[in-house]
Amino acid sequence: MTQTEEKFLEYLKRKNHFEQMLGLVIWDARTGAPAGGVTQRAEIMETLSSELYEMTTSGDLKDLIDELKKEQEQSEILSRAIEEAEKAYNQNTKIPVDDYLAFVKLQTNAEVKWEEAKEKNDFEIFKPYLQEIVAFKKRFVQYLGYEQHPYNTLLDQYEPGVFTDTLDTVFATIKEHLIPLIQKVIHASDQPDTSFLFKSFPKEKQEELSKSFLNTMGYNFNKGRLDESVHPFAIGINPSDVRVTTKYNEQDFRVALLGTIHEGGHALYEQNISEELIPYGLASGTSMGIHESQSLFWEKFIGQSYPFWEAMYADLTTFAPAQFKHVSLQDFYFGLNEAKPSMIRIEADELTYCLHIILRYELEKGLFEGSIEVEDLPKLWNEKMEEYLGIVPSNDGEGVLQDVHWSSGDFGYFPSYALGFIYAAQINEVLKQEFPNFEELVRTKQLEPIRVWLTERIHQYGAVKKPKDLIESITGGGIDPTPLIQYLTEKYTKLYRL
Ligand code: ZN
Numbered sequence: 419m420t421q422t423e424e425k426f427l428e429y430l431k432r433k434n435h436f437e438q439m440l441g442l443v444i445w446d447a448r449t450g451a452p453a454g455g456v457t458q459r460a461e462i463m464e465t466l467s468s469e470l471y472e473m474t475t476s477g478d479l480k481d482l483i484d485e486l487k488k489e490q491e492q493s494e495i496l497s498r499a500i501e502e503a504e505k506a507y508n509q510n511t512k513i514p515v516d517d518y519l520a521f522v523k524l525q526t527n528a529e530v531k532w533e534e535a536k537e538k539n540d541f542e543i544f545k546p547y548l549q550e551i552v553a554f555k556k557r558f559v560q561y562l563g564y565e566q567h568p569y570n571t572l573l574d575q576y577e578p579g580v581f582t583d584t585l586d587t588v589f590a591t592i593k594e595h596l597i598p599l600i601q602k603v604i605h606a607s608d609q610p611d612t613s614f615l616f617k618s619f620p621k622e623k624q625e626e627l628s629k630s631f632l633n634t635m636g637y638n639f640n641k642g643r644l645d646e647s648v649h650p651f652a653i654g655i656n657p658s659d660v661r662v663t664t665k666y667n668e669q670d671f672r673v674a675l676l677g678t679i680h681e682g683g684h685a686l687y688e689q690n691i692s693e694e695l696i697p698y699g700l701a702s703g704t705s706m707g708i709h710e711s712q713s714l715f716w717e718k719f720i721g722q723s724y725p726f727w728e729a730m731y732a733d734l735t736t737f738a739p740a741q742f743k744h745v746s747l748q749d750f751y752f753g754l755n756e757a758k759p760s761m762i763r764i765e766a767d768e769l770t771y772c773l774h775i776i777l778r779y780e781l782e783k784g785l786f787e788g789s790i791e792v793e794d795l796p797k798l799w800n801e802k803m804e805e806y807l808g809i810v811p812s813n814d815g816e817g818v819l820q821d822v823h824w825s826s827g828d829f830g831y832f833p834s835y836a837l838g839f840i841y842a843a844q845i846n847e848v849l850k851q852e853f854p855n856f857e858e859l860v861r862t863k864q865l866e867p868i869r870v871w872l873t874e875r876i877h878q879y880g881a882v883k884k885p886k887d888l889i890e891s892i893t894g895g896g897i898d899p900t901p902l903i904q905y906l907t908e909k910y911t912k913l914y915r916l
Contacts (some may be wrong), residue, residue: 422485423496429482430499430699433473434656440466441655449645449663474506483507498882499698509575512561521554525826532825539813541796544825549792551827552785559786569786572830576706577837579886580897582783585833588840588899589776595903597806599910600770603757604808606914610752614745619671623737627671628664628678630733635682635716636869637662638689644678652681652713654688657701661685671738672754676717683716684709686869690877705885706831710838711845712876718768718839719846719905720868724751725860755913759807761816768839769906773806775836778821782829841885843902844893845876 419427443463451459473479483504486492492500528547535544556568564571567582629644647663654660662681667673687703695701703709720726727734731750735742742750757769766774781798784790790798799818804810811817823831849871850856859867875892889897910916 420489422482422489426482426486426500426503427697429473429479430503431697433470434696434699436466436470436473438655440470441653445653445655445661448647448649448651471510474503475510479503480507495695495698495700495882499700502699502881509562512563513558514561517554517557517561521551521558521827524550524554528827529822529825532819532822536815536819539815539819541814541818544819545792548795548824551824552792552829555827555829556786567783567787569783569830572782572786573833574830576831576834577885578705579884580707580833580837584897585779588897589772589779589836591899592772592836592903593776593806596769596773596906599907600757600759600773600807602916603769603910603914604759606916608915610756611749612753612756614741614750615672615753616669617738617741618668619738619741621666621668624666624668624671624674627734627737628674631675631678631721632662632682632685634863634865635679635686635720636866637682637685641689642685650677650681652684652688654685654691654702656696657689657691657693660688676721679721680713680717683713686716686872687712687877690869690873691880692878695880695882700881702881704879704881704883704888706834707837707841708876708885708888710835711841712872714839715842715845715872719842720860720865722755722768723860725857727751727754728861729863752913755909757910757914759809761803761809761811762820769910770807772836772839772902775832777802777806778832779836782832786829837897840897840899840902841889843905844889844898845872846905847901848892 440463443459443466447456447459483500486496486500524547528544528551531547532544535541555572559568559571562571565581570581573580573582573585625644629639632644633639641658642660642662645661645663646666648665650662650664652660652662662678662685664674664678664681684703687709691701693701703712727747727750731742731747745753755767757767759770760766763771763774763778777799780802781790781795784798785792796814796818800810803817823829849868852871853859853867856868859865876888879888883891886896889895
């Protein structure tokens with residue numbers, strides 16, 4: 419190892435340790451830290467964040483990067499670490515500090531106004547703040563530069579290498595197939611009885627069940643833990659410490675059950691990243707979309723599948739016998755997979771979910787290419803809801819104001835949710851080819867071979883392989899919505915007897 423490389427690794431280690439500390443403070447804040455400590459905690463987070471900012475933008479780091487780039491014969495891992503450090507350096511130094519600080523201040527105010535506007539169902543309250551946020555973000559895109567479309571620079575922060583031209587094609591195909599399918603489902607004469615879902619299911623039982631599901635998936639409790647929080651999340655401090663939270667609703671057990679499986683999928687990814695990548699700062703998921711593919715694979719393709727409930731339903735009924743007394747496995751499965759258009763994205767089922775995302779993508783892209791103005795958003799939102807899902811929000815609170823993302827300027831984030839589902843379906847298809855007994859494995863709770871396969875093909879690489887390369891290495895091709903469309907069409911045609 420050269421001296422420069424040693425110094426670079428030293429720098430990465432220090433940065434990584436600050437990130438781990440920040441992660442621990444964030445986890446603590448969301449899982450029951452005393453409310454009285456909020457001011458001190460905010461100051462600590464500010465100190466850690468500004469230290470991190472200084473580290474990523476230091477001139478010494480730039481010198482190291484330039485020096486290392488001259489050296490020949492780097493390992494793939496080292497060259498990716500250099501690439502990432504350079505990307506962070508460029509992003510943080512191209513935006514003038516004054517602009518950045520003004521934006522951070524605006525974010526805080528905008529989030530407060532967004533909350534107020536959402537509560538009062540009044541977009542006008544939020545509008546001037548959103549206009550300012552969009553203006554800032556447009557300026558940031560100019561500073562950072564872009565290829566082909568200004569929105570590509572925003573996408574690059576969450577899903578490197580995926581651009582608007584790909585998304586336009588992929589999303590158009592999804593719309594073409596799913597919009598008519600959803601209409602068929604709405605008008606099907608067979609509709610599920612879902613009343614059993616909303617009976618009282620004791621929290622302690624849900625917790626026990628959540629833990630047993632995590633165990634079945636192969637989640638390692640020696641390197642993790644399960645807690646409760648308002649918004650469920652998984653957080654990887656490092657691969658040996660990956661924590662999951664869930665939320666218990668006694669009137670709807672699905673929230674905890676499917677939520678835990680979802681976060682468990684994120685956690686399996688983080689737990690199984692090769693420890694060798696820690697010194698290089700690459701022991702994390704490679705993109706938002708790939709991360710979401712792991713959570714959605716477990717939640718949808720395992721947790722909402724018939725073979726899984728063939729294995730689990732008997733267990734479930736012992737936890738709340740009265741609730742499921744007269745519900746057959748078939749009726750349970752149908753009820754659990756009920757699909758119908760709804761206003762709120764985070765409550766949407768798997769059949770309609772992508773259309774919520776496509777709507778947001780089209781609006782965001784329009785804002786950044788200048789074909790849409792902020793003031794037109796509520797009207798366009800409602801028009802698209804009607805066109806894609808056949809329903810119209812009765813107010814802005816359940817329409818254009820429902821998500822927090824825009825108030826913090828997180829444009830370009832939404833597409834990764836849909837990409838995650840598309841990737842998950844592609845991965846599921848390959849898995850089923852490689853394991854002809856896939857359903858049998860699930861039906862008999864033998865999920866370990868599946869988990870191991872995911873680790874071999876995806877998890878272990880952390881952020882070394884980029885999303886596009888990773889998908890290519892698994893499927894032999896690019897991003898393709900066909901497996902997802904096929905999965906949804908087959909499943910819902912059968913379920914609703916279309
Ligand atoms: Zn997720």
